Amino acid sequence: MRIPRPLLALSLAVALAGSAANLLAEDGYRLWLRYEPVANEALAKAYRNAIGPIVADATSDTAQIALDELERGLSGLLGNKRSRSAPKLLVGTPQSAHIAKLGLDLSELGSEGFQLAQSGKNLVIAANTDQGLLYGVFAFLRHLQSAGSLDNVPLTSTPKIDHRLLNHWDNLTRTVERSMAGASIFNWFDLPYYVEPYYHDYARACASIGINGTVLTNVNSNATVLRPQFLEKVAALADTFRPYGIQVYLTARFSAPVEIGGLETADPLDPAVIKWWSDKIDEIYTYVPDFGGFLVKANSEGQPGPQAYGRDHADGANLLARALAPHDGIVMWRAFVYDFEVKEDRHKQAYTEFTALDGRFEPNVSIQTKNGAIDFMPREPFHPLFGATPETPHTLELQITQEYLGGDIHLAYLAPMWEETLESDTFATGPGSTVAKIVDGSVFGHNLTAIAGVANIGNERNWTGHPMGAANWYAFGRLAWDHELSSEDIADEWTRLSFGNDPNTVATITKILLGSHQTVVDYSMPLGLHHIMYPGHHYGPGPWHDQGRPDWTSTYYHNASERGIGFDRTVSGSNALGQYAPEVVEKWGSPQSIEDKYLLWFHHLDWDFQMKSGNTLWNELCLTYQSGVDRVDEMLDQWSSLQGAVDAQRHARVTALLRRQLEDAKFYKDACLAYFHTFAQRPFPEGVEAPEYSLDYYKNFELYHVPGHPGEQW
Template sequence: MNYNRIGGYITICLVLALSGFGQTPATDDGYRLWLNYDLIQDAAKRQAYTRSAQFIALPKTSPVLKSAAEELQTGLQSLLGKSIPIITNAGNRTGGIVLTTSGPAANSPALAKEGYRITTSNNTITVAGQSDAGALYGAFALLRQLQTLQPIAAQTGNPNVQLRMLNHWDNVDGSVERGYAGQSLWKWYELPERVDPRYRDYARANASLGINGTVVNNVNASARFMTAEYLHKVAALADVFRPYGIKVYLSVYFAAPKTLGGLKTSDPLDPQVRRWWADKVKEIYQTIPDFGGLLVKANSEGEPGPQDYGRTHADGANMLAEAMKPYDGVIIWRAFVYKADPNADRFKAAHEEFTPLDGQFDKKVIVQVKNGPIDFQPREPFSPLFGNMPKTPLGVEFQITQEYLGFATHLVYEAPLFKECLDADTYVNGKGSTVARVVDGSLHNYARTLMAGVANAGSARNWTGHPMAQANWYAFGRLAWDHSLSSEAIAREWVAMTLTHEPQAANRIVNLMLKSRDIYVDYNTPIGLSRPWSGVHFAPEPWQNRSSRPDWTAVYYHRADSIGLGFDRTATGSNALAQYRPEVCRQWEDPKTCPLPYLLWFHHVPWTRKLSTGRSLWDELCTRFYTGADSVRWMQQEWAQVKSAVNPALHDDVSARLATQQREAIWWRDAWVLYLQEYAKQPIPAPFKKPERTLDEVKQSVNTYLLR
């Protein structure tokens, strides 16, 4: 039988021979991320997979389907150690993979627009999607089965959330706000003439997770991104991302009509301002026809916004939505707002400003809410906005980059943090009204749904700085697609696809990952202790009490005094708890029954009060600080045990970072214990030893760090 092959068979074989496909590199620099298509060492499994992978049939072609077929070809050739041709018509031939967007499987009512279905019959695998993007996601799902050595089985996958996107906080000068993996991925000075091949690999990695959108610039936006010069640069990125089902979005500077357009005002109700935005959005779509939309940070941390003109957030968002009306794009309006009021509680700010506006936003607007009410803390309660705006689509914003989680030196697996928020029950419509059900639209029938993650990728060769931080990018993408997945299941996938298949080593690494976040919290901010402020959001500085505004100090959050510690948010304090449903309040309002992870978030607790552990507050804090820091040694020991099962270069990299983490964990421990002891006026309990340095010496070390 004569088959029409896409690409020459001989050429493929030559390329494969020269590239050494399927061979584990002597040095793994982390560039391949979880698309680590090393040769499957289990010969029996490899043979079983090969029986259904003799060819890839692509009856219909499009840029997205072509990407799917090429990814399958690349992955299968490396995983199976043989060349796999792409053909246009399989005819009656069996033993291959058919990529399709037609037929019963693709047209099943069980499939969402971007959903996929994998079926097996007569030794043939059909990967079907209702759309080209669905088929692409199905191709990656099939590869994931092989990478994790699972039997090829029928499966259906539908995304829980429509817009699954990364938010890059990248600037025009190449810097990245809260970026810890080098400079920006986007080489603005080269674009649009030179397009770095790395952009395609970025798109592949995101598509493998079902991520379908990316905001390429910082929410603290430069108006320069609205110029024709930069729109053409962004268009070049869009051209690379489009074949992987990814749309580009832009953060906008709300005052651009003044700073860029030369108008006298940026008042959202001014006709000239509205016309300027309508013309600008038209220009964007003429340059990028499938543009995704605009992300806005307004009247937050000094950024301009509609309140500068006595207007509301809804006024500002709706003006942009009006400009977007002729197009498919959306307006994403961030709810991260708080005022410099010494008598206010920053915890309450977003709820106070946004809930009165419920129902006033245009249908093109999504309000993007941080997972917690303060600012991406190592652990914080879910934002009270979730469940309290039933008429306004609310998207959730997580932070993948580790702004408050140890930058690129601390190993912290973030899936448990994401899940803690998503699984939290708002009780807005009774038990089971989880944040996940708010975000996926099922609770309030939102027409548009969104999950966003502040990206941790940069110019570092391994993308994320810390090799293990790749797991956080991966976990975000998997949960944006399916928030029912467990932290453990995601960790096991990632370890198998990225690090090792050796069972004991994999179990050890997964266990380490699952415990890492609690370990970090214990030496950093235990029992609901709010974070100490510092300009870099890293150095321990609980004594910091000077700033232009009270909520930019450390003492504002922990409120340590001679009586105790913690922020009273009950009816006797700021009453922030009243923003939650009564069922939630009852969990947290009584300090005697409040779960320890949230105790100091809601209560000012006396140093001598006995907690549920049987220890006083002071003794419990010391126990957490010391055992948390000591647990990093356990992490080092566990990682040392998997050395023979992990690529040597990667193992050495993580080992060195764990050594730094151990030193810095002790730094955090000493700073907190010595500082709080001045208020508690109690000895450090046995068996823990007093820190070797004094508080003044710790303060000096912090000052030295901040001068770097």
């Protein structure tokens, strides 16, 4: 059953009318904000006895949204049986008399933090601002949805990172680069005349997990969005998102002064170019007074940039930063840069360019740096730039959409991968200088702190295509707010909100989630292998790809030959390892001490190299590929066991997707092993199924019109 989004309000009204509640299909549209009735009657009674009338006053649109959400949540969870004689729920800021008289210490909460507390018998949701209040309401409802006890409701929470953004790789044509969840949610052609009702639901979902910014346009976009007729469309979205605490940002095409400004140059030091950008940015703020700023991809993969004029990245970023500074806007300048003409290991190029510029950027510039140095591979060691620019802050860029992890077809919960990056120690100022503490500003004392996630959202009814894909959107928001949360706790939390609190259901789904990322790594690019996907659409294997510029091929990275496999990044090879701190070099510099998960990222080894397990490298590689396939089979069995415990619609869809994932995993394993076997020339170890077809079959297999492929139009 598909319910068009504009009819959502009518659908909900019908669904909430008595027994008609069962008519609403569990299609995933509500995400983690389901507010289903509390199933445990004893717990429901305890909630009703503790949560009585709401005492609040709404003096802003944001405060009204918070109160509406609170009423919606409590009505859904507890029905209309709350006792008016129960203790009050006091909601507000110190500007409200009923909060002011409590004498709460909110001095450490800042503008976004909140406090859940008890005052006598009354429960309290308090914050310094209405935005903090909105976050507090969502946290309180999350606690109730998760069957939390009211005995331990006291909580004080503030975000560790100030700017928490989604990056939409959405085009004005509504195609979405590297997403398989449908077309863009932004209906640009209808804006500003018609604002889709689901824009509010998008903003509400983002606010519920603390996301406070959104970059509306693709990093590879042209300059069209900077034209006045599009700025009024941007303004309509900004007006919609503002009450939810979400600022809008845009990508800035560096060549915009030439493309739409009529200038002959985009040289960042040219006075006419400086004036053009200053005027353009002033114009943007007349449309969007709280415009957040720009995300820029320049001098990378053919995108225009300052180097075309003999300038550097600092010159380019500072041009925009100086024009944005009077408006409190920021620039996020992407570190994903590599020159077509430079033959150096791509792992090294960003570090080489940006460390040389440290200290030259304006205070409102942050280098937006991917978690790893290549390109969102299924697993990468942390980027060496983290900790290497003490005078320049970094925005950590994560990819929520699964460009190299099976798109919205494969189940891959990414919080463990992000947690691995966040907890990595850079040793920048000694032990404990983790990537997380670099990003949150605590290592070098940076005031500008930001984190960004490339969105996996499209106009699919359930937003993310795969019903479990929403877990990654959710996990990104929760980690962006508090990077000390564990991937296990987030998985448990999301499962409870999305599927209910039945112990067996929660245990089964969280187990599936927590093992899923490693599973995808194992059947696609295990033991540190990387960039061996099919060219173009990136869906599926292509270890044989060797055409075109070398660093866009697979063979460049795995270096498979009769002598072994892997990329030597030690001092005997490209020495990319030398960009890390001595403590990291010591650990990763030896194949005996490095973790297996990074082994072939940094080392080229003989097929008979003895692994820590006692297996040869060839046998370990084969067994790892097989274990990835086997675990997808296990995931399918685990999910099948939930039939009847999970609603039929989502159960059927996940079942179908897991079946396809199993076939894809076999294909990935078989194609890679068939190819690598041509070099290793060793038998497949016991327990490993030999490839089903010949290598030629896999090499000649073609997928057409894969969604998200930037070379395709839907």
